[in-house]
Amino acid sequence: MSPIIRVNNLTAGFADRIVLRDISFDVQRGEVFVIVGGSGSGKSTLLKHMIGLYQPQCGTICIEGEDIVAAHGSERQSILRKIGVSFQTGALFGSMSILDNVCLPLEAYTDLPKQAIAMIARMKLQLVSLGDAANRMPAELSGGMRKRAAIARAMALDPLILFLDEPSAGLDPVLSAELDALLLNLSRVLHVTLVVVTHELNSIFTIADRILMLDGATQTIAADGPLLKLLAHANPQVRRFFAPNKEQM
């Protein structure tokens, strides 16, 4: 089966500074693909290139065979409808209730009547256990609730791929575990492909089917594979990332 995302020879950066150098990898359909790396290794930069926010210096990023880098206009819109993005801070629209935040993409891209849209949006909020908070404003929510609301909005159009930037950053271990369970549920029941940027080890151990580790020093891929493979990787830096205490002893 062809990969749902194919990143080919991607080189990216800002002005003269290269952040990612000649990176290539595939993401398979239904996979929970986790991008890890030290601070400043280019995780979020890679994610923003994959969702078409940044233009790379060279290389291609194909989503279901269509290159998001070269796409413009309606072609780009059709690619963007296949993806949902949950940003690090949630990025919910502060002037709208949580329900309206989730309704927004449905109102923009479908012809469904308002009542049907509200029902679908409430179902999304039920999925992330925010059914009772539908009419609350983002400012009235806790950090964990905001992250879940952002996931509900990202899922509004039932995307094939869900990109999540640091979904559990700043959450306590209990909330973080709940969020991991939610992501696994989305992956298993809705068969959504998840691309997650995180450096929370517990989350990585819980949800990752495959891990891509970036090396900030060489701006390339340090390791790529399932967790067990990376735990036994030849590169000690990779092993230290996943088992810091063990490597120090």
Added chain:
Amino acid sequence: MSNFQLTIAEDRLTLSLRGRLDAYSILAVWREASEVLAEIDSARVVIDGTQIDYCDTAGAAMLLDLAQIARATGAETEFVNLSEQVQQFLKLFDPTTLAAQNRQEDRSSWLERIGQWGSRVGNEFVTLISFVGEAASALVIALRHPACIRWGDAMRIAREAGVDALPIVSLISFLIGVILAFQAAAAMSRFGAEVFVADLVGLAVLRELGPLMTAILLAGRSGAAFAAELGTMKVNEEIDALSTLGFEPVRFLAVPRILATVAVIPVLTVYANLIGLIGGAIVMMGFGISLVSYYQELLGVLSLSDLLTGLGKALLFGVIVAGVGCLRGLQAGLGAAAVGRSATSAVVSAIVLIVAVDGLFTVIFYYAGI
């Protein structure tokens, strides 16, 4: 072609759905099937999913809604031949809660709403009083210990509120002078009394329009800026950080702004008065009144008290603009929208207060014979 088929056999109605059930394709089938199901007279409804190729949340919403509509007619309703995935998917949702939430409306009564409004107004008033008290006490402390004032901030704010406002104050004051002179001259020329237009322009600009327009411009520029700046600081938790460091936010943030505004507004008002009079002079020259006559007329009608009453009001307007701007900023809620609301509210509240205070002063000065 419809994406559903109806089969009626004895007391059973079977609704067979087929193809993709997603947000982009279900509109027609949802509408048609809902209409049919709402009018059925069967004891039993079966929703058959044998031919469903794909079902997303929108499709699931439709399935749950159709079942709800059928049940509302009293029919016993069941799903058959749904794929394992669709069954699993439907289990994630609670249709009863969804239906209840969809029916939910704002049920608060008018009495409740009046109560809520009254409580909001009361809270606003309490906040206003406490801010005025806090700011007054902070100002007194700051004036007794000038070294405590953040003079760097005060100078920056004075430059932004004063020097940077000169172009817009010039333009508006000039146009006010021109418009006033034109309107008055057009009426007075019928009686050959064009020369008295200078009296009207002089008195109106010095006593009313100079201070008023300057204050309104200041409210639009600096009052909104104060509210937005302090509101953003609140959103970024900078105000909380100040409190935990032992600083009083009002003393640290509001005092330099109030002092800077009070310092620049009289200067801006004098400048606005001058430009307004120049605007009037240019129009008068067009009506054949020489600059010397215009000047002589102004000297004859204007007194120092006219200038001082205008400047006195301007000082109070300055306190209002800076105080309201800071208050609204410190009151801001969380989020970008709250910052926008606090900036808007700062401008609107300041303008309303300025006009109200100006009206009050006009009446007081009239009866005091000033």
